[in-house]
Amino acid sequence: xxxxxxxxxxxxxxxxxxxxxxxxxxxxxxxxxxxxxxxxxxxxxxxxxxxxxxxxxxxxxxxxxxxxxxxxxxxxxxxxxxxxxxxxxxxxxxxxxxxxxxxxxxxxxxxxxxxxxxxxxxxxxxxxxxxxxxxxxxxxxxxxxxxxxxxxxxxxxxxxxxxxxxxxxxxxxxxxxxxxxxxxxxxxxxxxxxxxxxxxxxxxxxxxxxxxxxxxxxxxxxxxxxxxxxxxxxxxxxxxxxxxxxxxxxxxxxxxxxxxxxxxxxxxxxxxxxxxxxxxxxxxxxxxxxxxxxxxxxxxxxxxxxxxxxxxxxxxxx
Amino acid sequence: xxxxxxxxxxxxxxxxxxxxxxxxxxxxxxxxxxxxxxxxxxxxxxxxxxxxxxxxxxxxxxxxxxxxxxxxxxxxxxxxxxxxxxxxxxxxxxxxxxxxxxxxxxxxxxxxxxxxxxxxxxxxxxxxxxxxxxxxxxxxxxxxxxxxxxxxxxxxxxxxxxxxxxxxxxxxxxxxxxxxxxxxxxxxxxxxxxxxxxxxxxxxxxxxxxxxxxxxxxxxxxxxxxxxxxxxxxxxxxxxxxxxxxxxxxxxxxxxxxxxxxxxxxxxxxxxxxxxxxxxxxxxxxxx
Numbered sequence: 001x002x003x004x005x006x007x008x009x010x011x012x013x014x015x016x017x018x019x020x021x022x023x024x025x026x027x028x029x030x031x032x033x034x035x036x037x038x039x040x041x042x043x044x045x046x047x048x049x050x051x052x053x054x055x056x057x058x059x060x061x062x063x064x065x066x067x068x069x070x071x072x073x074x075x076x077x078x079x080x081x082x083x084x085x086x087x088x089x090x091x092x093x094x095x096x097x098x099x100x101x102x103x104x105x106x107x108x109x110x111x112x113x114x115x116x117x118x119x120x121x122x123x124x125x126x127x128x129x130x131x132x133x134x135x136x137x138x139x140x141x142x143x144x145x146x147x148x149x150x151x152x153x154x155x156x157x158x159x160x161x162x163x164x165x166x167x168x169x170x171x172x173x174x175x176x177x178x179x180x181x182x183x184x185x186x187x188x189x190x191x192x193x194x195x196x197x198x199x200x201x202x203x204x205x206x207x208x209x210x211x212x213x214x215x216x217x218x219x220x221x222x223x224x225x226x227x228x229x230x231x232x233x234x235x236x237x238x239x240x241x242x243x244x245x246x247x248x249x250x251x252x253x254x255x256x257x258x259x260x261x262x263x264x265x266x267x268x269x270x271x272x273x274x275x276x277x278x279x280x281x282x283x284x285x286x287x288x289x290x291x292x293x294x295x296x297x298x299x300x301x302x303x304x305x306x307x308x309x310x311x312x313x314x315x316x317x318x
Numbered sequence: 319x320x321x322x323x324x325x326x327x328x329x330x331x332x333x334x335x336x337x338x339x340x341x342x343x344x345x346x347x348x349x350x351x352x353x354x355x356x357x358x359x360x361x362x363x364x365x366x367x368x369x370x371x372x373x374x375x376x377x378x379x380x381x382x383x384x385x386x387x388x389x390x391x392x393x394x395x396x397x398x399x400x401x402x403x404x405x406x407x408x409x410x411x412x413x414x415x416x417x418x419x420x421x422x423x424x425x426x427x428x429x430x431x432x433x434x435x436x437x438x439x440x441x442x443x444x445x446x447x448x449x450x451x452x453x454x455x456x457x458x459x460x461x462x463x464x465x466x467x468x469x470x471x472x473x474x475x476x477x478x479x480x481x482x483x484x485x486x487x488x489x490x491x492x493x494x495x496x497x498x499x500x501x502x503x504x505x506x507x508x509x510x511x512x513x514x515x516x517x518x519x520x521x522x523x524x525x526x527x528x529x530x531x532x533x534x535x536x537x538x539x540x541x542x543x544x545x546x547x548x549x550x551x552x553x554x555x556x557x558x559x560x561x562x563x564x565x566x567x568x569x570x571x572x573x574x575x576x577x578x579x580x581x582x583x584x585x586x587x588x589x590x591x592x593x594x595x596x597x598x599x600x601x602x603x604x605x606x
Binding site for chain 1: 400403407411417419420421422423545578581585588
């Protein structure tokens with residue numbers, strides 16, 4: 001490995017060391033394990049969104065729908081069908097991915113603000129279904145009466161229910177797989193094609209690239225990964241409610257991606273960490289935390305449009 | 319049965335009129351400046367609350383006139399200070415900005431006026447039913463329809479007959495050329511934003527008389543407005559009007575037969591429109 005390679009790999013190494021060692025250092029900075037899991041879960045959602053937003057150049061403002069579908073998919077599977085954490089995760093992911101794949105063809109021809117608006121509007125359908133279908137989803141009160149379950153591996157049992165550190169590592173393992181797949185895809189010819197579409201769609205089209213088809217695949221992958229995050233989110237809380245599907249949740253994902261830096265792979269992780277910690281702090285300090293979160297949106301847009309990693313990269317370059 | 323259906327159709331028409339009024343403002347802003355104004359619902363709520371606060375001093379009629387104007391002034395300021403800086407950038411940023419503003423407005427109204435629903439008195443003579451057979455035809459409801467119709471007529475008059483309106487329409491098609499021809503585009507966009515927010519404020523004053531006054535009124539009305547724009551066709555104001563009324567009536571009728579799908583039906587309509595005619599009912603080919 002040359003020094004150039006090392007330089008390229010440095011951010012990855014730093015991120016993974018910090019994440020793997022999180023249970024060791026988090027208590028010293030005043031955090032608690034659930035908060036760590038929350039950051040990783042929401043970071044996965046924001047990174048999934050960024051696969052579409054930052055690398056394909058398509059603005060989705062409705063990702064909460066697939067996040068919520070993953071959450072309800074996991075929760076309802078465990079509650080009604082199979083009492084197994086693994087099956088719940090799998091079903092949750094499938095539900096979100098399939099919904100994304102079906103809705104995709106209706107929206108992929110749209111661009112820019114129009115795409116954003118249609119994705120927001122579509123997300124509301126699932127919100128109303130979760131909200132209205134009381135008997136199955138628990139309506140406004142949310143889906144209760146279930147918990148995540150210990151994982152039996154045959155030779156040993158991992159008690160992810162009572163041991164928050166064990167659950168954190170489950171989350172991290174799933175995160176690693178999902179993020180690994182996205183990173184691999186982005187490095188493949190397919191991923192390079194997505195970036196080409198982002199940079200100049202018309203040229204990509206003239207080169208004979210089936211642009212709509214690529215956007216559809218990218219959209220579906222993004223939805224699938226965000227529903228993985230949603231399923232993990234349900235397991236984390238042992239609870240799902242319609243707010244996981246509400247349009248404000250979609251906005252949270254977008255601001256995480258923008259705050260961290262849309263043009264960098266790890267940006268949304270940093271954005272998610274800052275956002276989650278800030279929200280956690282604000283909601284414990286003031287009843288009007290919504291105003292502060294709103295103000296935070298405004299400040300980020302006005303002063304940090306490139307995101308934190310974008311700024312750092314600029315500084316390094318100059 | 320006929321009565322129940324008629325009642326719900328009429329109800330849907332009124333709700334649809336709110337959607338349309340709000341969606342028209344959203345469309346105006348989006349067409350000229352490419353900004354999806356998420357804070358539109360927040361402006362609507364502020365319009366309603368201002369009318370409530372002003373009522374003891376200026377009465378119902380004074381509030382109806384003043385509150386939308388004050389809301390529009392707030393809109394002019396927001397455009398001048400914040401939104402303007404984001405023109406020409408990725409639409410993502412103005413989306414996020416107005417999204418944050420929507421949070422601030424909703425929480426701000428809750429902070430100032432409280433989370434509880436407030437009573438909003440409309441004049442008594444407007445509330446009495448006009449006909450004993452059609453009990454739902456109260457004066458206030460007819461009054462709302464008339465005001466919305468007047469507002470829409472006024473808007474189309476401005477757009478088609480005044481210099482400002484012509485410039486807005488021209489700017490929607492080609493802002494650069496309009497600028498080169500000597501029109502101050504900054505002022506134009508500012509005025510246009512104010513006009514859109516005025517409609518939101520007006521919808522707010524009318525809506526609180528019908529739906530009650532609570533901080534979440536804005537966020538509950540904004541999504542249907544998006545759907546109205548998509549169904550009607552992006553870029554077409556008559557389409558937006560049609561879309562708003564259509565989804566209002568559709569929800570009203572659905573309430574009769576399948577109440578739990580009241581909200582979902584408009585999204586089904588949207589999906590159908592996107593499948594069959596992606597540009598919307600009256601949208602122009604190839605604009606988006």
